[in-house]
Amino acid sequence: MMLDVKWAVKWLTMCAQAMAEHRVELIELDRAIGDSDHGENMDRGFQAVLDKLAEAPPETPGAALKLTAMTLMSKVGGAAGPLYGTAFLRASTFLGDAAEVDPAALAGALLAARDGIVARGKAESGDKTMVDAWTPAAEAAQAVAAGGSGNVLAVLVAAAEAAEAGAVATDPLVARKGRASYLGERSAGHRDPGAASSALILRAAAGAAA
Amino acid sequence: MKKLINDPRSVVDESVEGFGLVHADLVTVSADPTFITRKDAPVEGKVGLVSGGGSGHEPLHAGFVGMGMLDAAVPGAVFTSPTPDQILPATLAVNSGAGVVHIVKNYTGDVLNFETAGELAQAEGVEVRTVLVNDDVAVEDSLYTAGRRGVGGTVLVEKIAGAAAERGDGLDAVAAIGDRVNGNVRTMGVALSACTVPHAGTPSFDLEDNEIEIGIGIHGEPGRHRIQMENANGITDRLLEPVLGDLGIASGDKVLLFVNGMGGTPLSELYIVYRRAAQVIADRGATVERSLVGNYITALEMQGCSISVLRLDDELTQLWDAPVHTAALRWGV
Numbered sequence: 001m002m003l004d005v006k007w008a009v010k011w012l013t014m015c016a017q018a019m020a021e022h023r024v025e026l027i028e029l030d031r032a033i034g035d036s037d038h039g040e041n042m043d044r045g046f047q048a049v050l051d052k053l054a055e056a057p058p059e060t061p062g063a064a065l066k067l068t069a070m071t072l073m074s075k076v077g078g079a080a081g082p083l084y085g086t087a088f089l090r091a092s093t094f095l096g097d098a099a100e101v102d103p104a105a106l107a108g109a110l111l112a113a114r115d116g117i118v119a120r121g122k123a124e125s126g127d128k129t130m131v132d133a134w135t136p137a138a139e140a141a142q143a144v145a146a147g148g149s150g151n152v153l154a155v156l157v158a159a160a161e162a163a164e165a166g167a168v169a170t171d172p173l174v175a176r177k178g179r180a181s182y183l184g185e186r187s188a189g190h191r192d193p194g195a196a197s198s199a200l201i202l203r204a205a206a207g208a209a210a
Numbered sequence: 211m212k213k214l215i216n217d218p219r220s221v222v223d224e225s226v227e228g229f230g231l232v233h234a235d236l237v238t239v240s241a242d243p244t245f246i247t248r249k250d251a252p253v254e255g256k257v258g259l260v261s262g263g264g265s266g267h268e269p270l271h272a273g274f275v276g277m278g279m280l281d282a283a284v285p286g287a288v289f290t291s292p293t294p295d296q297i298l299p300a301t302l303a304v305n306s307g308a309g310v311v312h313i314v315k316n317y318t319g320d321v322l323n324f325e326t327a328g329e330l331a332q333a334e335g336v337e338v339r340t341v342l343v344n345d346d347v348a349v350e351d352s353l354y355t356a357g358r359r360g361v362g363g364t365v366l367v368e369k370i371a372g373a374a375a376e377r378g379d380g381l382d383a384v385a386a387i388g389d390r391v392n393g394n395v396r397t398m399g400v401a402l403s404a405c406t407v408p409h410a411g412t413p414s415f416d417l418e419d420n421e422i423e424i425g426i427g428i429h430g431e432p433g434r435h436r437i438q439m440e441n442a443n444g445i446t447d448r449l450l451e452p453v454l455g456d457l458g459i460a461s462g463d464k465v466l467l468f469v470n471g472m473g474g475t476p477l478s479e480l481y482i483v484y485r486r487a488a489q490v491i492a493d494r495g496a497t498v499e500r501s502l503v504g505n506y507i508t509a510l511e512m513q514g515c516s517i518s519v520l521r522l523d524d525e526l527t528q529l530w531d532a533p534v535h536t537a538a539l540r541w542g543v
Contacts, residue, residue: 035290036410073294073295074295075293077291077292077293077319077323078290078318079291079318079319079322081294081322082322082325120326121322177356178318181355182349182355182427184355
């Protein structure tokens with residue numbers, strides 16, 4: 001099985017649903033260690049993505065991800081807008097004009113997204129950021145794709161599960177990047193909101209392929 | 211909390227629109243996306259200066275758009291960074307071909323959005339340099355945080371880099387002057403009360419009547435520590451000591467002393483703080499060569515102030531004295 005533009009659009013639609021559904025939860029996570037706007041910004045950003053998809057339906061998965069990147073960059077603001085925008089842009093560039101995506105390309109796109117977030121935010125694993133969800137997700141996707149037996153769904157499920165575990169693992173960490181870092185030790189005991197929204201995005205990717 | 215607003219969601223748009231009406235001789239306000247440019251932008255042959263950040267710090271940044279200072283200001287939502295779809299057109303609008311300097315306060319959101327906009331502008335053939343302002347000495351452990359924040363020193367960077375651009379310095383030279391100001395200025399602030407963001411409706415933190423928060427930023431975020439209320443001299447000493455210490459101000463140094471109100475403190479009190487700060491600096495054998503006192507970089511209606519000290523040399527002093535004509539700073543014209 002290969003993924004096509006229908007999967008990409010369904011993924012983004014499910015992202016928008018997830019952000020609307022978890023808006024208050026993300027705001028509460030952000031209130032504890034940030035400035036309580038993450039859920040609001042992500043919800044607004046993905047609703048804008050839905051509007052853009054309806055206005056100009058994309059023809060390839062790469063085009064859908066590029067449109068998402070540009071919309072998130074211009075609508076989300078704060079740190080999350082450029083970080084997610086860069087992630088989707090790098091994934092889009094990796095996929096190019098291809099109409100279909102196989103497991104290896106999919107894993108490559110997830111790794112490109114992770115690398116984009118790291119390049120933009122300059123956070124490392126363990127800094128209590130979205131990198132702590134994306135790095136295990138990209139590595140799990142690579143492992144399944146490299147195994148050869150994996151299909152696209154298996155790659156995405158592995159990525160989603162690793163991202164969810166990575167988000168939970170941020171709970172005890174002390175933040176070293178972003179606004180939460182000013183709290184120092186007081187940031188421990190709270191889940192990173194960016195890692196939490198990253199897990200939602202990757203779970204939606206798997207859901208759209210199921 | 212009572213506020214003179216119509217709707218929390220339209221605070222920035224209506225305020226910027228009003229600003230444009232008042233200062234129609236100085237600026238042009240663009241809507242959707244929102245940014246403010248100098249009336250005569252782009253100025254032929256001149257390096258463009260663009261700054262921006264969350265709203266709620268007025269007069270920063272729009273109040274500093276005009277001759278001798280900024281060419282454009284890009285306001286975000288209250289305390290939220292602007293987005294690249296605002297920063298990019300502002301950058302393009304003030305580029306005369308000599309390139310554009312982005313003056314960015316060191317907050318993760320501001321840094322990332324300006325960085326993205328800078329790359330997009332470069333892709334459109336505009337040379338962009340960035341001056342990052344991080345003058346807040348209240349952030350002690352910058353190795354394990356997002357680093358020192360950009361606060362009061364931002365005003366001084368914008369004025370002095372603006373003067374360098376106005377006298378005809380090239381792109382790298384203007385950026386270097388901005389970096390030099392940032393490298394020689396330090397700031398520390400205090401809050402006597404929190405502030406209330408319009409769409410939140412409740413204060414950003416709770417302070418008892420007899421408490422003050424030392425080392426605050428400009429977004430109502432908590433500071434370095436909380437102490438019992440003291441008199442003005444005592445508070446001034448607490449703010450000034452780490453500023454002078456970090457700068458290594460010694461006998462014979464010449465400085466600019468900037469006492470900034472956070473929005474809810476009367477000028478009379480700022481002058482009391484200034485008086486003490488000037489005494490302390492004189493006691494060190496240093497000279498206050500230039501001064502600025504007033505509400506220039508605020509946190510809505512927060513009570514409190516910040517003290518910035520900039521070590522001056524002859525060139526920085528000359529650039530500080532150069533003519534400026536903006537809504538919030540005007541001299542020499």
